[in-house]
Structures are given as structure tokens and as C-alpha cells.
Amino acid sequence: MWASRPWVDETAVEPCIQEIIAITRRMRALADDGAWDSLTGLERERRSLIHSCFGPSFTFDDPASVADAIRRILEEDEAIVQRVAKARDKLSGTLDKVRQGRVAARAYHACERQQG
Numbered sequence: 001m002w003a004s005r006p007w008v009d010e011t012a013v014e015p016c017i018q019e020i021i022a023i024t025r026r027m028r029a030l031a032d033d034g035a036w037d038s039l040t041g042l043e044r045e046r047r048s049l050i051h052s053c054f055g056p057s058f059t060f061d062d063p064a065s066v067a068d069a070i071r072r073i074l075e076e077d078e079a080i081v082q083r084v085a086k087a088r089d090k091l092s093g094t095l096d097k098v099r100q101g102r103v104a105a106r107a108y109h110a111c112e113r114q115q116g
Contacts, residue, residue, distance in 0.1 A: 013062065013066055013069050016049060017053060021072070023049065024076045026042055027043065027080055030042065031079070031080045039080070
């Protein structure tokens with residue numbers, strides 16, 4: 001999705017949406033790099049900007065460009081969510097192995113005490 005479609009013409013949308021697009025791009029790059037702490041900080045910043053940008057009194061000069069920008073942002077969000085889910089699953093597998101190792105170590109030490 002990301003590489004196959006160019007971003008919208010950023011000059012065709014309002015500055016607040018341009019900033020949302022820029023933050024979304026940075027979030028995608030951070031997700032690609034696995035920089036989860038930085039990603040969550042940017043998400044908070046972006047969420048605040050979204051609330052101020054799409055407030056009840058805000059009007060758009062070019063609703064079609066805004067709609068296209070929103071679709072692209074949502075596509076990027078989906079890609080970010082997929083990367084987060086993949087990393088979560090990988091971490092879950094690693095944690096399971098650590099737990100198994102601890103259980104095995106306890107069992108070994110318990111047997112050692114019984115024999116010793």
C-alpha cells in the first residue's frame with residue numbers, strides 16, 4: 001500500500017492535515033524500525049492534532065482532497081497496526097520461552113534440593 005500509491009498533494013489540504021500526514025509518515029518509519037516508545041509519543045501528539053483539526057467549527061476548502069488524505073492516513077495506520085501486532089506476537093513468543101526457562105530452572109533446583 002505505502003509504496004504503491006503516492007501521497008496526496010499536501011499543498012491541496014489545510015496545514016493541520018499536512019502536519020497529520022507528516023506525523024503519520026514519521027510513525028510509519030518508526031514502526032518499520034521497531035521504535036515503539038517514540039511511536040507512542042508521536043501517536044499522542046497526532047491524536048491531539050486530529051482533535052483540534054477536525055473540531056466542530058472547522059471547515060475545509062477542498063473536501064475531496066481532505067477525504068483522500070484521510071483515506072491514506074487510515075491505510076498507513078493499518079500498516080502500522082500490522083507491524084505492532086507482528087512485534088507483539090514476536091515478543092509474546094519470547095516471553096513464553098523465558099517463562100518456560102524459569103519453570104525448567106525451578107524444577108531443576110527443586111530436584112537438586114531433594115537429592116542434596
